[in-house]
């Protein structure tokens with residue numbers, strides 16, 4: 437059955453982006469209904485949204501088209517999920533205070549659907565402590581509050597307050613899941629590290645970071661508070677995920693160690709360099725005739741260090757293998773004191789760097805749990821998170 441999504445538009449200049457949001461959700465096969473506040477109609481016409489959604493747009497409490505149903509209640513039951521985009525300070529304040537004085541606010545009060553709030557406003561309004569208090573309260577109550585973007589604002593300034601682009605909002609809605617990981621703090625590492633040789637060269641590997649980003653995305657979609665330590669640059673940071681970029685294995689270690697105590701779960705999807713140049717030359721190394729040998733030294737094994745320090749955290753490592761997958765995965769599990777090892781067989785089809793799919797086998801302390809078929813990296817992420825959930829329960 438097609439997913440039922442209500443897109444609610446309030447009075448902000450970003451309302452124009454909501455037309456694209458509706459269009460993208462429709463194209464993805466969702467049934468979409470639109471609610472607009474009176475002020476929203478100053479920015480974009482209901483006719484546009486009616487045409488895009490293929491359903492009458494509700495703009496007023498008492499303009500109900502059906503005489504047989506209480507409209508805000510029937511819409512509340514119909515919706516699987518709701519996104520208020522843009523959400524003004526006014527609607528956020530009203531929901532946080534329990535005010536229900538128009539169609540949208542009564543509908544929100546009545547619905548059991550997951551409600552996503554995408555605030556958009558001037559940067560000073562966004563920074564206002566009353567608004568921030570309201571957003572924190574709503575997040576506590578289970579509303580999915582998205583962070584505003586930085587950038588150019590309609591009022592002519594630049595700052596934090598922009599509504600995210602329609603593409604990422606649509607992606608977020610299509611990936612929305614039951615919040616079964618709410619209350620958990622999960623740190624994920626992703627991508628390659630770069631070990632500098634001189635100011636222009638470095639040693640790295642083929643990791644794209646896509647697996648780590650998929651884990652971060654699914655964990656956030658399932659309600660976890662996610663911190664992503666990323667060696668990959670330029671991938672879209674999933675909604676709700678905090679990111680800290682690093683270059684070298686040492687920087688990754690520092691970032692991970694600093695945040696380790698606060699986490700419930702750490703998932704180390706990153707492909708960390710095992711060696712780095714013993715010295716990084718201060719100036720560009722000039723070429724000479726003949727061969728050149730570069731002296732390398734070991735980096736810290738971050739997963740093993742966490743395994744020694746762990747204090748109740750669930751620790752998940754990856755194993756990139758080209759042979760003896762099961763044996764090597766088991767060895768890494770023991771040696772690094774991890775709770776799960778996700779083994780990638782690099783020789784198998786589907787398990788190749790940079791792809792959107794992966795083929796893994798999951799091992800726990802008692803042996804192999806699951807050999808998965810080739811799946812999207814997001815589906816693999818969900819399987820890993822399901823196993824983490826089982827370990828947390830025990």
Ligand code: CTP
Nearest residue numbers: 704706708709710736737738739753754755756
């Ligand atoms: N890892 C790490 N720090 C390192 C090397 C690896 O934290 N310096 C982590 C990886 O993030 C991964 C796991 O350890 O979760 C296994 O990484 P992998 O490259 O498969 O194995 P290595 O430990 O490097 O062992 P080997 O090179 O012998 O396969």
